[in-house]
Amino acid sequence: MSRPGSKLSAACPRVVGYFTVSAVCGVLAASLVVPALAGAGVALKASATYFNNLPSELTVDSPSQSTKVLTADGKTIATFYAENRVKVGLDQMSPYIKDAIVAVEDRRFYEHAGVDPQGILRALASNLTGGSRQGASTLTQQYVTNVLNESLVSADKGDQIVLNGQKSIGDKVREMRLAIELEKKYSKDQILEGYLNIVFFSRDAYGIEAASRYFFSTTAKSLTLPQAALLAGLVKSPSFYNPAIYPDNAIQRRNHVLDAMLSIGRISQADHDAAAATGVDLNITPGRQGCADADMAPYFCDYVSHLILNNPAYGVDLPARVKKLYRGGLTITTTLDSRLQAAAQAQVDATAGANPDKWGASLVSIGPGTGKILAMAQNTVFLPEPGKFDTQLNFNVDSKDAKGNDLNGAGGFQPGSTMKPFTLAEWLQEGKSLADQVDASRRSYPLGFRWKSSCGKVLGAYDTKQRALGAADDLQNNDAGYYRRMRVDYGVYNSINTATFAEAAQLDFCGIQKMVDKTGIHSGLDNAPVNMHQLGNLLGAIGVAPLVLANAFATFANDGKYCEPVALVEVTDAAGQQLPAETKSCRDAIKPNVARGVTSVLQDVLKKGSGVYIKPKVQSQYPVAAKTGTSNTNGATWVVGYTSGLATASFFGDALDGQKRPGQNITVNGKFYNSIDGYMLAGPQWANYMLEVAGLYPAEAFPPPPESMTKKPDRSNDEED
Numbered sequence: 001m002s003r004p005g006s007k008l009s010a011a012c013p014r015v016v017g018y019f020t021v022s023a024v025c026g027v028l029a030a031s032l033v034v035p036a037l038a039g040a041g042v043a044l045k046a047s048a049t050y051f052n053n054l055p056s057e058l059t060v061d062s063p064s065q066s067t068k069v070l071t072a073d074g075k076t077i078a079t080f081y082a083e084n085r086v087k088v089g090l091d092q093m094s095p096y097i098k099d100a101i102v103a104v105e106d107r108r109f110y111e112h113a114g115v116d117p118q119g120i121l122r123a124l125a126s127n128l129t130g131g132s133r134q135g136a137s138t139l140t141q142q143y144v145t146n147v148l149n150e151s152l153v154s155a156d157k158g159d160q161i162v163l164n165g166q167k168s169i170g171d172k173v174r175e176m177r178l179a180i181e182l183e184k185k186y187s188k189d190q191i192l193e194g195y196l197n198i199v200f201f202s203r204d205a206y207g208i209e210a211a212s213r214y215f216f217s218t219t220a221k222s223l224t225l226p227q228a229a230l231l232a233g234l235v236k237s238p239s240f241y242n243p244a245i246y247p248d249n250a251i252q253r254r255n256h257v258l259d260a261m262l263s264i265g266r267i268s269q270a271d272h273d274a275a276a277a278t279g280v281d282l283n284i285t286p287g288r289q290g291c292a293d294a295d296m297a298p299y300f301c302d303y304v305s306h307l308i309l310n311n312p313a314y315g316v317d318l319p320a321r322v323k324k325l326y327r328g329g330l331t332i333t334t335t336l337d338s339r340l341q342a343a344a345q346a347q348v349d350a351t352a353g354a355n356p357d358k359w360g361a362s363l364v365s366i367g368p369g370t371g372k373i374l375a376m377a378q379n380t381v382f383l384p385e386p387g388k389f390d391t392q393l394n395f396n397v398d399s400k401d402a403k404g405n406d407l408n409g410a411g412g413f414q415p416g417s418t419m420k421p422f423t424l425a426e427w428l429q430e431g432k433s434l435a436d437q438v439d440a441s442r443r444s445y446p447l448g449f450r451w452k453s454s455c456g457k458v459l460g461a462y463d464t465k466q467r468a469l470g471a472a473d474d475l476q477n478n479d480a481g482y483y484r485r486m487r488v489d490y491g492v493y494n495s496i497n498t499a500t501f502a503e504a505a506q507l508d509f510c511g512i513q514k515m516v517d518k519t520g521i522h523s524g525l526d527n528a529p530v531n532m533h534q535l536g537n538l539l540g541a542i543g544v545a546p547l548v549l550a551n552a553f554a555t556f557a558n559d560g561k562y563c564e565p566v567a568l569v570e571v572t573d574a575a576g577q578q579l580p581a582e583t584k585s586c587r588d589a590i591k592p593n594v595a596r597g598v599t600s601v602l603q604d605v606l607k608k609g610s611g612v613y614i615k616p617k618v619q620s621q622y623p624v625a626a627k628t629g630t631s632n633t634n635g636a637t638w639v640v641g642y643t644s645g646l647a648t649a650s651f652f653g654d655a656l657d658g659q660k661r662p663g664q665n666i667t668v669n670g671k672f673y674n675s676i677d678g679y680m681l682a683g684p685q686w687a688n689y690m691l692e693v694a695g696l697y698p699a700e701a702f703p704p705p706p707e708s709m710t711k712k713p714d715r716s717n718d719e720e721d
Contacts, residue, residue: 065329078294085206096228103260114179300376310405329574335372344377360655368554371563412524412543413636418629419540434489438502455510493609518589519552546649554647560590597705614683628678634663645697650686
């Protein structure tokens with residue numbers, strides 16, 4: 001037998017709750033229906049005053065949206081997001097999803113003014129009489145909650161979110177107040193559109209468009225009735241009703257939604273029955289986030305992301321820029337050509353692929369006259385995979401930019417003989433002829449040799465008084481038969497080291513320095529100038545990034561005009577407003593005739609010089625110029641070459657941290673090499689690629705240099721090559 005008053009005691013909390021909510025309903029009625037009743041009693045008046053003093057302004061910012069990175073031809077490279085969301089208009093949503101969400105979540109949505117007193121009373125009666133627990137939040141109130149929560153998450157205050165089951169009466173009343181005011185500001189369709197774009201469906205899908213793509217590989221506009229009903233049912237509990245994990249729960253909930261749609265006359269009995277007879281029929285497309293999940297060009301993607309994160313134009317500090325990239329719904333259109341990218345990736349994979357010794361292969365292309373980066377590929381994967389060569393370092397770019405910001409690059413590789421054309425350019429700049437002869441038999445330049453330098457600046461080992469740049473004690477050529485006098489052009493296209501030093505002995509080193517600086521060449525590690533007063537740099541001793549070399553050679557292709565590399569064509573925010581991108585920036589670097597003279601020699605590299613063994617023979621199809629390069633230990637090998645419309649650097653070698661392994665006695669793709677040279681692996685990689693893509697860009701005949709630059713000078717009686 002129960003104690004007297006026990007039932008009353010147990011009922012007290014419910015009674016208190018009843019009167020509390022009744023008071024709220026009274027206030028709402030007074031505010032919404034009969035405002036004159038607000039003066040009917042002191043308690044009601046006080047409640048109305050409390051309610052009306054609650055915050056009524058709600059800032060409805062655009063919810064976090066995904067950022068897309070696109071190629072120049074509109075193909076997706078990658079997507080960045082904190083919440084996978086794609087905002088779409090109500091007209092881009094299936095009528096089924098609009099009807100389904102209203103039917104199951106708020107069937108009087110188009111009748112109330114933000115808060116549904118009838119729904120509150122119904123839920124209260126059910127809760128007090130021991131029936132099923134029911135909520136009373138309208139779609140507008142749910143939208144308010146989502147907007148508030150999204151604002152907290154976006155401000156990195158997600159820990160302040162109050163879950164539905166933890167909300168106080170005060171929280172609910174504030175939510176109601178905001179909902180009422182929201183309905184005064186926005187139409188029902190605007191609120192429904194906002195709700196369907198912000199609501200959480202799963203950790204991989206925020207908003208109806210992302211949910212449609214994730215669960216059914218379709219769009220919100222194309223959702224069928226059973227698909228729409230399933231997604232509408234998912235909102236109540238995204239975990240419990242997840243169709244991929246609990247399909248039976250999902251079907252049960254979907255059919256409940258169908259029942260609700262039928263009860264308010266949104267679908268026919270026949271449509272209801274047909275939809276209820278289907279399974280979940282999922283076609284999941286997993287979300288792909290960031291460069292690791294890029295559709296193509298993950299390392300170019302990484303480069304682009306660093307350009308955004310390093311640029312104050314996208315936010316006052318790094319956290320602001322991260323927020324802009326991952327939440328700002330940007331559309332970043334880049335310079336990448338998807339056709340070239342596919343060809344470049346195929347070539348680097350074919351050259352080295354997933355080799356167990358982790359030799360690196362890369363290709364990067366740039367447009368002469370535009371600076372546009374058109375392709376950027378390497379033979380690695382971004383994240384570890386069994387049997388794959390993985391790294392997140394970008395072989396093609398600098399470690400840091402000119403301001404010291406991280407670019408995640410490998411820091412460049414020794415360019416070897418690809419540096420020789422810049423000494424040749426200074427030779428021609430000083431008015432000398434390609435037909436001049438130099439003494440390539442000389443192999444030693446002792447300490448104290450009087451090199452020329454007019455700039456009077458201490459650089460490295462350079463002494464302004466003695467004009468000594470150090471010593472070269474025992475210069476070596478690749479082959480023994482070239483220690484003799486020879487024409488300058490012959491020495492370059494056959495890549496004779498002693499000929500390059502013989503040229504430099506007659507030149508102003510400050511001129512060579514200016515030539516290198518003007519064409520953009522710098523250290524890949526710290527972006528510092530390459531000190532050409534250090535003799536080893538005549539033969540490429542300092543690591544240079546492939547992108548930098550490709551762009552320097554593009555200067556020759558562009559009649560001596562240098563253009564800064566460009567990756568970003570256009571950046572727009574979620575509202576379609578344009579943000580700063582990169583603009584074309586070019587300057588005169590080399591005299592046109594000098595550039596033409598260098599190009600004429602580099603054409604002979606492939607015809608009869610160090611690149612003659614490279615196959616396929618690109619020169620049989622297009623006017624093309626190139627230079628091979630190999631580091632002292634054969635650990636870095638190159639071919640850098642160009643047509644009039646496309647400059648490409650091809651690299652093969654040791655790309656790991658330190659880059660100390662010699663390229664000797666190695667096996668690549670089943671073939672053994674005593675030592676590797678530029679023409680062996682980097683060469684075919686470059687040639688196959690250029691043969692496939694060069695025709696997509698201008699490949700016109702190069703203008704010849706003036707006759708005075710090529711004719712045999714009268715002062716020379718030496719034998720020609």
